[in-house]
Amino acid sequence: MTTNTASGNRLSDLPRSTVSAIAGLLARLEGTVPAPVARALVAGGAVLTAASAFLDWTWTDRFPGNLTVTGYPGGLQWLTVATGLLLLLQALAAYGVPGLKVLAPTGHTGPLRGLALTAFATTWFTLIAICYELGGLVNLTAGGVIAGLAVLPALFGALALPTDSRPAPPAADTNPWVERAAIVVTAAIGLGVFTYAIDTDYGELFIGFLIAAGCAAGSYARSGATQRLSQLLGRHRPFASAAAFVAAALFPLTQSNDHNANVGVNILIFATVALGLNIVVGLTGLLDLGYVAFLGVGAYTAALVSGSQFSTIHTQFPFWAAALLGGAVSLVFGVLIGAPTLRLRGDYLAIVTIGFGEIFHITVQNLDGSSGPKLTNGPNGIPQIPDINLFGINLGNVHQLGSITIGRFANYFYLMLIVTLIVVAVFSRAGNSRIGRAWIAIREDETAAEAMGINGFRTKLIAFALGATLAGLAGTVSAHVTYNVVPDPYVFAGSAPPNSAFLLAAVVLGGMGTVTGPLLGAALLYLIPDKLVFLQNYQLLAFGVALVLLMRFRPEGIIANRRRQAEFHDTDLPAQGTATDTVGLSKAGA
Numbered sequence: 001m002t003t004n005t006a007s008g009n010r011l012s013d014l015p016r017s018t019v020s021a022i023a024g025l026l027a028r029l030e031g032t033v034p035a036p037v038a039r040a041l042v043a044g045g046a047v048l049t050a051a052s053a054f055l056d057w058t059w060t061d062r063f064p065g066n067l068t069v070t071g072y073p074g075g076l077q078w079l080t081v082a083t084g085l086l087l088l089l090q091a092l093a094a095y096g097v098p099g100l101k102v103l104a105p106t107g108h109t110g111p112l113r114g115l116a117l118t119a120f121a122t123t124w125f126t127l128i129a130i131c132y133e134l135g136g137l138v139n140l141t142a143g144g145v146i147a148g149l150a151v152l153p154a155l156f157g158a159l160a161l162p163t164d165s166r167p168a169p170p171a172a173d174t175n176p177w178v179e180r181a182a183i184v185v186t187a188a189i190g191l192g193v194f195t196y197a198i199d200t201d202y203g204e205l206f207i208g209f210l211i212a213a214g215c216a217a218g219s220y221a222r223s224g225a226t227q228r229l230s231q232l233l234g235r236h237r238p239f240a241s242a243a244a245f246v247a248a249a250l251f252p253l254t255q256s257n258d259h260n261a262n263v264g265v266n267i268l269i270f271a272t273v274a275l276g277l278n279i280v281v282g283l284t285g286l287l288d289l290g291y292v293a294f295l296g297v298g299a300y301t302a303a304l305v306s307g308s309q310f311s312t313i314h315t316q317f318p319f320w321a322a323a324l325l326g327g328a329v330s331l332v333f334g335v336l337i338g339a340p341t342l343r344l345r346g347d348y349l350a351i352v353t354i355g356f357g358e359i360f361h362i363t364v365q366n367l368d369g370s371s372g373p374k375l376t377n378g379p380n381g382i383p384q385i386p387d388i389n390l391f392g393i394n395l396g397n398v399h400q401l402g403s404i405t406i407g408r409f410a411n412y413f414y415l416m417l418i419v420t421l422i423v424v425a426v427f428s429r430a431g432n433s434r435i436g437r438a439w440i441a442i443r444e445d446e447t448a449a450e451a452m453g454i455n456g457f458r459t460k461l462i463a464f465a466l467g468a469t470l471a472g473l474a475g476t477v478s479a480h481v482t483y484n485v486v487p488d489p490y491v492f493a494g495s496a497p498p499n500s501a502f503l504l505a506a507v508v509l510g511g512m513g514t515v516t517g518p519l520l521g522a523a524l525l526y527l528i529p530d531k532l533v534f535l536q537n538y539q540l541l542a543f544g545v546a547l548v549l550l551m552r553f554r555p556e557g558i559i560a561n562r563r564r565q566a567e568f569h570d571t572d573l574p575a576q577g578t579a580t581d582t583v584g585l586s587k588a589g590a
Contacts, residue, residue: 029159038160042112043091045154049119050084052150053077055143058130063139064202067130070143076126076208080147083119083212087154090115090223105168106224109161114219116158120151122212129204168224179232180239186229187243195254197527198263206531248417252410253401261409262481263530267523268416269478270498272423274506274518276470281504282512283431284463285443286342287350289492290357292500294468296490297333298326298475300364303382303485304375310382312375319388323476330472331465338464342457345446357492357500364487381486388415388480395480412481419477423470424515430466431513439463440513493540497526505543509550511557520558 033041057067057077065075073081093100094108104111127148131137193213200206220226233240255261277291305325307316317325341352365371368378376382387396387408395411430436438459441449450456478498479485488494493501502525510521529539550557 029156030162032160033157035162038157039091039094041153041157041160042116043088043095045116045151045157046084046088046091046119048084048150049123049147049154050081050088052123052143052147053080053084055146056141057126057144057147058134058139059141060134060139063130063134064204067126067144075205076122076129079205079208079212080119080123080126083115083122083216084151086216087112087115087119090219102228103220103225104223105228106222107164107166108223109158109164111219111223111225112161113158114215114222116151116155118212118215118219120155121215122208123147123151125208125211126204133204168227176236179236182232183236183240183243186233187240187247190244191247191250191254194523195251197531198255198260199257200531203532203534206527210528245417245421249414252406252413253404255410256405258407258409261407261413263526265409265413265416265481266497267526268413268420269474269481270503270506270526271519271522272416272420272474273471273498274503274510274522275420275423275427275515276467276474277503278507278512278514278518279427279430279439279463279470280467281507282514282517283436283439283443284460285439285446286460286463287346287353288464288467289350289354289500289504290360291353291467291471291503292490292492292498293357293360294330294334294471295475295478295498296360296364296485296487297330297468298472299479299485300376300382300475301326301329301472302476302479303385306382306385306479308382308385310377310380310384312377319390319476319480323473326476327469327473330475331469334465334468335461338461342460342464354492354500357490361487361490364490376487379487381484382479383484385479385483385485388412388477390415409481412477416474416477416481419473423473426466426470427515435459435462497529501540501543505547508547509557511559514557514559517557517559 053073054071054077056070059068061068065077067074067077089100090103090108090111093103094112127140127144130139130144197206197209197213200209217226251264252261255264273291273295276294277288280286280288280291302322302325304311304313305315305317305322337353337356341349341356344352363372364376365378367373367375368380371378387394389395393399393411395415396408397411398408399406399411431439438449438454441452441454442456442459446456489498491499493499497503503522506521506525507518508521509517509524510519511517525543528542529535535542554560
C-alpha cells in the first residue's frame, strides 16, 4: 500500500499562505507571557466565560431563547456555560489535577487552544446573531458586552502557551470495571448530546450546538483523548456495543414530542441503508449512484403485501414475511442489475447505476394501469398502509410503561433499532470475514487482487447483492412508518431525503468502511435540513460545499477507518516511523 509519508501533519495540507498566516500569528503570540500566567488566564477566562452566561445579553425577548434574564441562562447561553466548563476542566488537567490526565495524553496546549476557540466562537456567534436579527449593536446589553470580553483572556492565554505536543504515552493498566464505568459515562454523554440536538427548537440554537460540538470534538481529537477512547472501546467491544444499544433504547423515553421520535426513526432507517451502501462503496470501492432504488424496491414490496385497500395485490403478509420478501426481492434486483454491469469500473459503473435509479423511478410512475400494467398506482403510490402488528402488538397504538407514554413513532424506533442491530452485525461480520478482506483488496487494487486469485466479478456481485438486501429490509419498515409509498423520494438527488446523493454523502461524510461513520453521517444530514429550515431550498448546495471542504481537509471522513487514515495521514497514527508499522495498521483494517 502506498502511503503519503511526507504529509507531516494536517496543517501542512492547508494552502501555504494560510499556513504562513496561522504560523505567524501563533509565533507572535506564543511566549508573550510566562506559561504560568498564560495558564492562569485560560482558567480565569473559562470561569468568566461560564459566569457571563448568567447575565442578560439583550433587553428584548424577540431573540429566541429569552436571553433577558439575569441569574439564569437561556437558549444559546447554555452553550457558553458548557464550553466554558469544558475549557476549565481542560485547564485543571493542565495543572495536573488527579484523574484529568486522560484529557490530554498528547499535550495540553493543543486542546486548550481548541476549546478556547470553541468558547469564543460559541459566544460571539450568539452576540453576532443578536445584532443581525434584531438590527444592530444597540440590542446588546452590558451583560452581552461583558460576555464578549470575558472569553478573550482565555483565548489569549491559550495562544500564548508554549507548544507541548508529544507522542501519547502507553495507556496505564486500569481496573476493568473502571473502564466499563467510563464506557457507560461515554454512552450517557452521547445520549445527552443527541437528545439535546434533536430537542433544539430553533435554527440559531442548532447552529450554535453544531459550532460547539464540532469544535469541541476536534479539540479532543487533537488532544489524543479520542484515540484513547477508541482503544478503550476496542478492548471492551461487546460491553461498549451493549452500552450503545441501551443508550439508544432510552432515547424514546426522553421524548414527549412525536416529531422528534419520528426524526429518530427516520435517522435509523437512513443510517441502516447507508450502512448497506457502505458495503458497496466503503468496503468494495464501487461507486453506486442509484442505491436508493433498492430502498424503494423493499418499500413497494412491503406496501403491496401490507393489506392496504389501495394495493393492487389483495393480500396481507405478516410483517416478518413481508420483511423477508422485501429483502429477497431487493436481492434479486441487485443480482439482475449487478450481473451485467459489474464488469465495468469507475465512472462507467457510476453512470450505469444512476441509470438504474432513474429507470426504477420512471417505471414505478408508469405502472398505473394506463402507461403500463397496474401495479404501483403510478404517481399516487400506495397509501393507507396499515401499522405493523408484531407478536400481537400493534405498533400504531400508544402504550404505557408506568408513567411513560410510548407513542407510535417510539414503537417503530424500537423495531428499527433491532433492524439496525441486525445490519450492524451483518456488516461487522462480513467486513471481518474472508469475503470482507477480498472486498477491501478489490477496493485497493482490483487488478492486483485478481492476480492473487480473487474472483473480482463474483466478489463484487456478492457485495452488491448484500447491500441491496439490507436496503430492501430497511425499506419494508419505512413503508409502514410513512403510511404510504410514492415514487418521488427514489431519485438521485432531491430536496429531501431519502435519495442516492444523501445516502452517498452520509457514507463519505461519516467515514467510508466504518460502522459508526454512516450512522453519524446520516444523523447529521437528516438533522441539519430538519432543524435549519432556511437551508431546505439549498440543501444540495450545502451538502456539496460540505463535501468539498471535507475532501480538502479530512478526506477519510469524520470517523476514520484506520487503513484510510494511514493513506492520508500516516503520521497522525500512534505507530510511526517504519514501513512495518504502516503495513501492520493496514492488516488491522477498520
